[in-house]
Amino acid sequence: MSRAEPSRRGSRHGRAGIRDVAAAAGVSITTVSDALNGKGRLPDATRRHVREVADRLGYRPSAAARTLRTGKSGLIGLTVTTYGDEPFTFTEFAYFAEMARAATSAALARGYALVILPATSRHDVWSNVALDGTVVIDPSDHDPVVSDLVRQGIPVVSDGRPAGTLPVTAWVDNDHEAAVLGILDHLAAAGARRIGLLTGTSTDTYTRLSTHAYLHWCERIGQDPVYEKYPAHDPCAGAVAADRLLARPDRPDAVYGLFDPNGTDLLAAARRYGLRVPEDLLLVCCSESTVYATTEPPITTLSLKPRRIGTAVVQLLIDAIEGLDTGRPVEQVIPTELIVRTSSQRRPPRTTVSAPRGPAV
Amino acid sequence: MSRAEPSRRGSRHGRAGIRDVAAAAGVSITTVSDALNGKGRLPDATRRHVREVADRLGYRPSAAARTLRTGKSGLIGLTVTTYGDEPFTFTEFAYFAEMARAATSAALARGYALVILPATSRHDVWSNVALDGTVVIDPSDHDPVVSDLVRQGIPVVSDGRPAGTLPVTAWVDNDHEAAVLGILDHLAAAGARRIGLLTGTSTDTYTRLSTHAYLHWCERIGQDPVYEKYPAHDPCAGAVAADRLLARPDRPDAVYGLFDPNGTDLLAAARRYGLRVPEDLLLVCCSESTVYATTEPPITTLSLKPRRIGTAVVQLLIDAIEGLDTGRPVEQVIPTELIVRTSSQRRPPRTTVSAPRGPAV
């Protein structure tokens, strides 16, 4: 058989390849590639001509071939750690959505595309997509996905400081301890005498640091800790825990809930016990959701500033991918923001106040 | 230069390739490929040996190379149509999350991975990832992404029946008209005399069909339509529209809201006007969110059964990818479910009742 088989004329199975474009434009493959990618030394006339022919043929370069040749896919993954066996469960819809939006924009601005991948059984999914790097949200203690990626030499940046010795390339996080202390001070200033906490049973860093800060504050102030733990991934468990907390003999007169739905959970529980908010019970929870602006009463929330986190994470990751990691620090702390509403104030002025800020930008 | 350069010994830049595995195992590349993919005629001993060596070397086949060779990437895309210039905006967090979860599971079960892609400027993102097929949620009238994909011969299945002549491969949807009629009947049976509607300004099929069904019902019953439109992607606009609706001189005594946040919007507006729910105002909205189980009072919601839709969409898509499209119909209607709570009942029994079902499974 000679090299030029007669059978492979035109586009052999529907899609036009670079060869077809070259033939139709009467130039070589090299010229097409250069013209389309803005490389080489070509007169504008040729460039335009090739581009026009490519458009007419509906030519799209094969992502697989390009990736294979260049070693870069232009893709970065965004993972949400899973709690059960389900692909993903969001305790924080709004947080995730905001963070993902910001991350997508930031990636796009630097020429990358972001794909959201469930963190299920690792290889099955991950090995099918060529990733230049990955963002991991709240990696758990010894996350197999992360170690696997790192072992392959793929940069990994985490949202939330990694637990244990997880070898991530960089991380971005809030100063959770400072945020909790700020809230407790805020509640105390509003007149709270005994502040309770609604927290989680899981061992992730957010839960651990926040709980620790609470206990530390109690010790310093001299208040007995009053808290309930529950598995944060189970929405019903949150409602039950809120109820338990308010049913205690040492009922708190103010509560901070670490998770997004805690606001509504606590509000419902307060109603059941005939407690008025904020008169009998002060309430704050950590959430990005806007529903707390219209609840009865509106609830004070702590925002973790997901947009800033999403942007920062992507910048760090792309820097690492492109080998520019010398510029920025590999650890970045984003300040939180306390959005003060009726539920945490005995006298009802309505303003937005910034929380104590973390050490770095 | 001879073919075997001395310089390319071992893994040349960190990652082990199939060549390295072959060399380390003392077999040929063919044997490695066959052993790892369960093909060819190899004794179990060889197969095990190769697998063991591959594991030891941390070998992962290159997704790009595999895709290039086989023409299949094993990836299917999931798009959320964007409203503004932002990558994606969810009017329906919960719907999307549930749908995406179900779709991911279904895809995994059939050996595919699902990647969630923002529907921004099409090529920029889409051309970077090799997709075997795509799921599109609520494609707009003449969606450029969809036509682009179809022109490339990539199967596209849409969640929501396509508007206009959008050439999708298949679609899955609820019977929105039947659902709306069911709700209106439900409200009328609960004693509503004038039922209002909170609807959107956009032209997508869901909004259009639902609004049309409402107007049709009003005409049949002989009630003057009472509705407010607003841009569904703007959360603040929803609150304003809810307020406008209840401020009208011909104030409705029952309202159905087409979008997820309408429940809280309407509840807040009702409070402002001193209307008790359900005594003065009956409320239903379309939502998958569980927060409506704990609002004061709990709000009746219409569920579109996102899990069933996600599963069905993926099945249809994979059938099309694998050329099995003869089996299933290309149009599938999923029944909705009305979850009746306090807000739509003058007497407070609490049960879950199924809505009138669509024609097909």
Add this chain to the structure above:
DNA sequence: TCCTCTTGCAGAAACGTCTCTGTCAACAGT
């Protein structure tokens, strides 16, 4: 006129995998 640049383009070698087509042994059947 000869030599060097520059311009405009073409050839061909990778990238890492799958798979079709051998090849070579052993062995059975006649």
Add this chain to the structure above:
DNA sequence: ACTGTTGACAGAGACGTTTCTGCAAGAGGA
């Protein structure tokens, strides 16, 4: 002993790009 047959493997293309190298032709300088 000669021919099939089968098992166990190896060789050698593709797949569709990018990109390094190379070549011809014209421009400019000596």
